[in-house]
Amino acid sequence: xxxxxxxxxxxxxxxxxxxxxxxxxxxxxxxxxxxxxxxxxxxxxxxxxxxxxxxxxxxxxxxxxxxxxxxxxxxxxxxxxxxxxxxxxxxxxxxxxxxxxxxxxxxxxxxxxxxxxxxxxxxxxxxxxxxxxxxxxxxxxxxxxxxxxxxxxxxxxxxxxxxxxxxxxxxxxxxxxxxxxx
Amino acid sequence: xxxxxxxxxxxxxxxxxxxxxxxxxxxxxxxxxxxxxxxxxxxxxxxxxxxxxxxxxxxxxxxxxxxxxxxxxxxxxxxxxxxxxxxxxxxxxxxxxxxxxxxxxxxxxxxxxxxxxxxxxxxxxxxxxxxxxxxxxxxxxxxxxxxxxxxxxxxxxxxxxxxxxxxxxxxxxxxxxxxxxxxxxxxxxxxxxxxxxxxxxxxxxxxxxxxxxxxxxxxxxxxxxxxxxxxxxxxxxxx
Amino acid sequence: xxxxxxxxxxxxxxxxxxxxxxxxxxxxxxxxxxxxxxxxxxxxxxxxxxxxxxxxxxxxxxxxxxxxxxxxxxxxxxxxxxxxxxxxxxxxxxxxxxxxxxxxxxxxxxxxxxxxxxxxxxxxxxxxxxxxxxxxxxxxxxxxxxxxxxxxxxxxxxxxxxxxxxxxxxxxxxxxxxxxxxxxxxxxxxxxxxxxxxxxxxxxxxxxxxxxxxxxxxxxxxxxxxxxxxxxxxxxxxxxxxxxxxxxxxxxxxxxxxxxxxxxxxxxxxxxxxxxxxxxxxxxxxxxxxxxxxxxxxxxxxxxxxxxxxxxxxxxxxxxxxxxxxxxxxxxxxxxxxxxxxxxxxxxxxxxxxxxxxxxxxxxxxxxxxxxxxxxxxxxxxxxxxxxxxxxxxxxxxxxxxxxxxxxxxxxxxxxxxxxxxxxxxxxxxxxxxxxxxxxxxxxxxxxxxxxxxxxxxxxxxxxxxxxxxxxxxxxxxxxxxxxxxxxxxxxxxxxxxxxxxxxxxxxxxxxxxxxxxxxxxxxxxxxxxxxxxxxxxxxxxxxxxx
Ligand SMILES: Cc1cc2nc3c(=O)[nH]c(=O)nc-3n(C[C@H](O)[C@H](O)[C@H](O)COP(=O)(O)O)c2cc1C
Ligand code: SF4
Ligand code: SF4
Ligand code: SF4
Ligand code: SF4
Ligand code: SF4
Ligand code: FES
Ligand code: FES
Numbered sequence: 001x002x003x004x005x006x007x008x009x010x011x012x013x014x015x016x017x018x019x020x021x022x023x024x025x026x027x028x029x030x031x032x033x034x035x036x037x038x039x040x041x042x043x044x045x046x047x048x049x050x051x052x053x054x055x056x057x058x059x060x061x062x063x064x065x066x067x068x069x070x071x072x073x074x075x076x077x078x079x080x081x082x083x084x085x086x087x088x089x090x091x092x093x094x095x096x097x098x099x100x101x102x103x104x105x106x107x108x109x110x111x112x113x114x115x116x117x118x119x120x121x122x123x124x125x126x127x128x129x130x131x132x133x134x135x136x137x138x139x140x141x142x143x144x145x146x147x148x149x150x151x152x153x154x155x156x157x158x159x160x161x162x163x164x165x166x167x168x169x170x171x172x173x174x175x176x177x178x179x180x181x182x
Numbered sequence: 183x184x185x186x187x188x189x190x191x192x193x194x195x196x197x198x199x200x201x202x203x204x205x206x207x208x209x210x211x212x213x214x215x216x217x218x219x220x221x222x223x224x225x226x227x228x229x230x231x232x233x234x235x236x237x238x239x240x241x242x243x244x245x246x247x248x249x250x251x252x253x254x255x256x257x258x259x260x261x262x263x264x265x266x267x268x269x270x271x272x273x274x275x276x277x278x279x280x281x282x283x284x285x286x287x288x289x290x291x292x293x294x295x296x297x298x299x300x301x302x303x304x305x306x307x308x309x310x311x312x313x314x315x316x317x318x319x320x321x322x323x324x325x326x327x328x329x330x331x332x333x334x335x336x337x338x339x340x341x342x343x344x345x346x347x348x349x350x351x352x353x354x355x356x357x358x359x360x361x362x363x364x365x366x367x368x369x370x371x372x373x374x375x376x377x378x379x380x381x382x383x384x385x386x387x388x389x390x391x392x393x394x395x396x397x398x399x400x401x402x403x404x405x406x407x408x409x410x411x412x413x414x415x416x417x418x419x420x421x
Numbered sequence: 422x423x424x425x426x427x428x429x430x431x432x433x434x435x436x437x438x439x440x441x442x443x444x445x446x447x448x449x450x451x452x453x454x455x456x457x458x459x460x461x462x463x464x465x466x467x468x469x470x471x472x473x474x475x476x477x478x479x480x481x482x483x484x485x486x487x488x489x490x491x492x493x494x495x496x497x498x499x500x501x502x503x504x505x506x507x508x509x510x511x512x513x514x515x516x517x518x519x520x521x522x523x524x525x526x527x528x529x530x531x532x533x534x535x536x537x538x539x540x541x542x543x544x545x546x547x548x549x550x551x552x553x554x555x556x557x558x559x560x561x562x563x564x565x566x567x568x569x570x571x572x573x574x575x576x577x578x579x580x581x582x583x584x585x586x587x588x589x590x591x592x593x594x595x596x597x598x599x600x601x602x603x604x605x606x607x608x609x610x611x612x613x614x615x616x617x618x619x620x621x622x623x624x625x626x627x628x629x630x631x632x633x634x635x636x637x638x639x640x641x642x643x644x645x646x647x648x649x650x651x652x653x654x655x656x657x658x659x660x661x662x663x664x665x666x667x668x669x670x671x672x673x674x675x676x677x678x679x680x681x682x683x684x685x686x687x688x689x690x691x692x693x694x695x696x697x698x699x700x701x702x703x704x705x706x707x708x709x710x711x712x713x714x715x716x717x718x719x720x721x722x723x724x725x726x727x728x729x730x731x732x733x734x735x736x737x738x739x740x741x742x743x744x745x746x747x748x749x750x751x752x753x754x755x756x757x758x759x760x761x762x763x764x765x766x767x768x769x770x771x772x773x774x775x776x777x778x779x780x781x782x783x784x785x786x787x788x789x790x791x792x793x794x795x796x797x798x799x800x801x802x803x804x805x806x807x808x809x810x811x812x813x814x815x816x817x818x819x820x821x822x823x824x825x826x827x828x829x830x831x832x833x834x835x836x837x838x839x840x841x842x843x844x845x846x847x848x849x850x851x852x853x854x855x856x857x858x859x860x861x862x863x864x865x866x867x868x869x870x871x872x873x874x875x876x877x878x879x880x881x882x883x884x885x886x887x888x889x890x891x892x893x894x895x896x897x898x899x900x901x902x903x904x905x906x907x908x909x910x911x912x913x914x915x916x917x918x919x920x921x922x923x924x925x926x927x928x929x930x931x932x933x934x935x936x937x938x939x940x941x942x943x944x945x946x947x948x949x950x951x952x953x954x955x956x957x958x959x960x961x962x963x964x965x966x967x968x
Binding site: 069087090093094095096097099100102103104106135138140141145148150151175178179180181182 | 302309
């Protein structure tokens with residue numbers, strides 16, 4: 001991807017609690033990705049190796065729901081430094097598969113996964129790991145979201161249109177492009 | 183035999199329409215190519231007026247009326263798609279998504295679901311209300327079918343088709359409010375029901391992925407609720 | 422039964438009473454009964470027998486001042502004894518002819534008694550509800566006889582219309598108009614239903630009328646049956662009212678015995694009977710179409726109207742459905758004339774209204790005042806005001822369908838229109854007074870919880886909407902709400918009230934809307950500052966932690 005010039009808008013992609021499928025769908029844009037990359041600078045993404053979230057980002061695409069304290073910390077940080085925040089994919093928009101744990105209390109869930117299954121050293125991992133929030137929440141329940149792109153994952157076409165529109169300074173009309181589960 | 187009801191003329195979305203006096207606004211509208219969204223209504227079943235998606239505005243009345251139950255009247259002026267109605271419809275759909283656990287991406291009905299279709303038609307890209315995430319069971323005890331309460335919108339189409347068409351009255355509702363639950367017989371597992379004839383009608387009329395045919399999971403088979411009108415016509419023709 | 426025979430029963434009953442120079446009437450309505458007034462009655466009877474006193478001891482219905490119960494009245498001087506205990510019996514009987522001890526005596530020389538006008542409650546606390554003769558001695562069943570012998574059904578409807586009586590079940594629909602519609606609707610069979618479901622929290626008007634003067638309701642129903650052309654009536658009472666059910670059973674039996682119910686009533690061609698149906702106590706079963714479904718043996722859920730019950734009700738027949746208090750007004754209207762009744766009250770709200778006054782007032786109990794009486798008079802004169810040390814804040818009328826009225830409207834005359842104008846409703850007559858220890862957000866949350874759990878679940882706006890509103894209100898009270906939750910709440914209020922199928926959902930947002938209208942700043946405090954000025958909400962703890 002091309003090096004940053006001062007005039008280009010900046011784009012970030014963020015991976016919270018998702019399966020990475022939405023990022024795969026971004027990559028699925030194939031050669032169009034090259035076409036787009038002339039128009040923006042990718043300044044933060046799990047796809048590239050940047051450690052710090054920049055101070056100012058024009059568009060951030062969020063994959064995944066807010067499931068752990070680390071997710072929550074991250075999304076608040078991202079929100080504070082982003083102009084247009086995009087919930088990308090059902091996990092970010094509805095909670096989707098990660099939220100299927102919501103009817104079950106966290107402690108029960110951990111016990112069920114880590115205990116009583118015949119392992120030698122039964123214990124719930126805690127050290128240096130993010131801890132689960134009581135409920136998985138869609139991004140907009142935690143911070144304000146500007147654009148919602150449902151779909152699991154949203155198609156490469158949809159993502160291409162969304163990014164193009166945003167880069168052109170327009171708010172994309174999503175309803176015609178994608179739907180829950182699509 | 184009662185005499186044939188008189189013909190009424192009315193205005194729907196500015197269009198002059200004539201209808202028979204025993205027709206609902208919905209019936210008259212659809213006959214004239216005007217679509218009104220519905221969920222609980224199904225041609226061939228009694229109307230319950232429960233989902234409120236088909237509410238329309240009537241000139242001279244502040245109260246919105248369900249098009250599926252309200253009969254046409256002479257000189258009525260009906261509006262079916264005002265911004266206010268559309269806003270309410272969107273909210274009703276949002277409420278349904280937030281009420282139970284709809285995970286479309288892993289649902290048997292994904293892309294074949296009336297709730298999902300309505301959400302799309304109404305431009306819903308997200309749900310503003312907090313998800314209630316209730317803990318609900320799945321009843322897979324029936325040898326051919328299953329019921330996933332997480333996707334049930336309590337439209338009672340299954341209750342009505344089973345009672346009114348099949349005559350088995352296997353389904354009914356238990357409890358009230360958000361705690362309402364569809365039950366078979368006296369709250370027994372469906373597979374142990376004495377009344378169910380395994381006819382599959384309830385599965386066909388269910389607008390969502392709540393009732394499904396186990397053999398068709400992943401098969402991307404659309405349900406076919408339209409057999410009812412056919413059944414009814416047959417019945418009437420025989421009379 | 423003829424007028425002469427009726428008069429004879431009345432004379433005999435009065436004479437029987439007058440053989441005793443003294444009488445002690447013990448309130449045995451539910452309020453006092455829960456404080457064991459039946460034991461007090463037995464103790465008084467025993468004491469009278471022991472002393473051989475020439476005194477009659479009788480049970481009566483509610484005397485109104487339930488908060489001071491158990492109550493006893495001494496006749497003929499009408500002295501009222503409050504907080505009576507079993508152990509007081511010897512002293513009361515001993516002093517039958519002299520002054521009562523101060524500790525028991527409650528002066529009738531107070532606004533609580535003077536400011537009331539009794540029509541529906543005229544016999545409450547004065548007659549034995551289980552004795553039909555006492556009702557007859559109080560001019561009972563004269564209206565029925567008058568109606569059957571002197572009036573045509575159309576004339577009765579006219580008289581009721583003239584009275585201006587409006588339905589007391591909540592909506593205030595003109596009773597005469599309703600009767601006229603049912604009378605004119607063609608049908609081989611018609612029904613009369615008395616709605617005694619009374620599910621609003623804090624309301625006990627109908628229960629009290631049924632326990633204290635059941636014949637009045639029966640008489641109203643029989644007259645209604647004659648007026649609309651029905652031969653069968655149902656009284657739908659909730660199972661939680663066992664005493665009311667028992668008294669109704671006794672009353673129906675006695676009315677049949679004297680020929681006020683059954684075939685060829687009072688030697689006319691008119692036949693009418695009444696059956697009791699017992700409901701499971703769901704609030705929504707008070708809604709007329711749900712109630713009808715319940716009588717028919719189906720799940721008690723409302724259905725869309727039209728058709729209205731007047732056209733197609735019970736078993737799809739024309740059905741007249743009225744509230745207990747509506748029927749209870751009928752005998753007096755027919756006896757004294759519609760015009761007389763219409764002289765009470767305001768322009769559009771005629772007659773009197775019974776209220777169950779409760780909450781933070783000195784005199785908790787049952788009252789009856791002319792329509793148009795200012796709130797201030799009800800709360801501060803009759804109710805005696807807010808107890809020492811606290812300030813009046815708001816009065817809630819209409820229960821879960823109503824709203825909270827703040828201090829600036831205390832001079833509002835209580836009638837259907839005025840209450841509606843300030844964002845509340847008359848409802849069935851519950852009136853809860855709140856002082857500064859009440860948090861209005863919490864009050865709204867309380868009523869929303871009630872609506873949520875009483876929603877039948879049939880339609881989505883009410884089923885899921887009340888649950889969402891409850892969740893949003895809960896967030897406000899526990900300090901987790903965001904500012905846009907208030908917008909969501911207001912949007913929901915509008916949607917749920919506009920789209921719900923029945924009155925429960927349509928009016929469920931009212932407590933929120935009215936508190937938002939007058940106490941918006943309290944909502945803002947909860948959301949922004951996590952502060953509850955009344956100190957009842959959890960959010961205060963949160964604020965302390967972060968401070
Ligand atoms: C949720 C709901 C509950 C109701 N509960 C009662 C009730 O307990 N008693 C009653 O008389 N009317 C109740 N009503 C009103 C009745 O539907 C009906 O309007 C009334 O019984 C008519 O009698 P009226 O004209 O004498 O007021 C209720 C209405 C709703 C929507
Ligand atoms: S929305 Fe679907 S594809 Fe995207 S992260 Fe979630 S599960 Fe994966
Ligand atoms: S029932 Fe419909 S809306 Fe619900 S999860 Fe399945 S596809 Fe989605
Ligand atoms: S399969 Fe047929 S009989 Fe069985 S529950 Fe469904 S509709 Fe009723
Ligand atoms: S199972 Fe299906 S048809 Fe039956 S009530 Fe639920 S959503 Fe409706
Ligand atoms: S408004 Fe509420 S109580 Fe009335 S029908 Fe709808 S869900 Fe039932
Ligand atoms: S379709 Fe009319 S209310 Fe559901
Ligand atoms: S119950 Fe006894 S005075 Fe009201």
